Amino acid sequence: MTETRPRRLVPVASAMAKGEPDGIHLSALEWVPRLGEYITGMALCGQSAEQGALPDDTPVTCQGCEDYRARHVQVPFGDAEAPIPAAPDTIPASCYWWTDPDGGLCLLPGCMARVQDPDAECTCDSLAARLAKTQEQLREMEEQQRYAEVWWFALREAVGASPCAAEILADAHRRAGR
Numbered sequence: 001m002t003e004t005r006p007r008r009l010v011p012v013a014s015a016m017a018k019g020e021p022d023g024i025h026l027s028a029l030e031w032v033p034r035l036g037e038y039i040t041g042m043a044l045c046g047q048s049a050e051q052g053a054l055p056d057d058t059p060v061t062c063q064g065c066e067d068y069r070a071r072h073v074q075v076p077f078g079d080a081e082a083p084i085p086a087a088p089d090t091i092p093a094s095c096y097w098w099t100d101p102d103g104g105l106c107l108l109p110g111c112m113a114r115v116q117d118p119d120a121e122c123t124c125d126s127l128a129a130r131l132a133k134t135q136e137q138l139r140e141m142e143e144q145q146r147y148a149e150v151w152w153f154a155l156r157e158a159v160g161a162s163p164c165a166a167e168i169l170a171d172a173h174r175r176a177g178r
Helices: 063-074 112-116 127-161 165-175
Strands: 007-013 024-032 037-040 096-099 105-108
Touching: 024 063, 127 165
Parallel strands: none
Antiparallel strands: 007 024, 024 037, 096 105
8 A cells, every 4th residue: 555645743642751641742644655554753842752643633732842833834844946845734754954943954854863863864765765775785786796706706716626626516516406
C-alpha cells in the first residue's frame, strides 16, 4: 500500500516518566512505506511521546508544542531557491531548514539520524536519498567485483603454476558440479 498524504501534526500522549503523564503534545504523523503504517515521532517541544496519534479533536496541553505549531504555520518551508509547499498542520516529508521569527537557522529533522546529530547525512526516504544510497551500494558492489576478479586471476595463476594444477582444477570442477 502506498500513501501519498503529507505529514501532518497530530496530538500525542506524552511518554510517561515515573508513571505520570505530563500532558498532550504535538508530533508529526508520517507514513513509513517500510513498515506499511503511520508512525509518530517525538513531540515538537522535544519531549518523548507515545507512539500513535490521538483523535484530532484532542486538546493539546503543552504550550511548547503550541508555540512550535504557530511557527510551522507562520514560517515558509524550504529555502528561497526551492520552497517546499506547505499548508497549516502539514510539514514536508523529509528534513528541512527554516528561519525562525528571530532570524535563527533551524533544522526540523525528519529522520532519526538528524535527530541525533544535525550534521549527519539525512536518511529520509526521499527519491534523492534513495538514489544516493543506491549509487553508493553500486560503487561498493563494483569494488567487491574488482577485488574478486583480481583474486580470481591471482588464484588461477597460482594454481596454474602448481605441479598439481590438473588435479586441483578437476577437483574444483567436481565440487562446483561441472
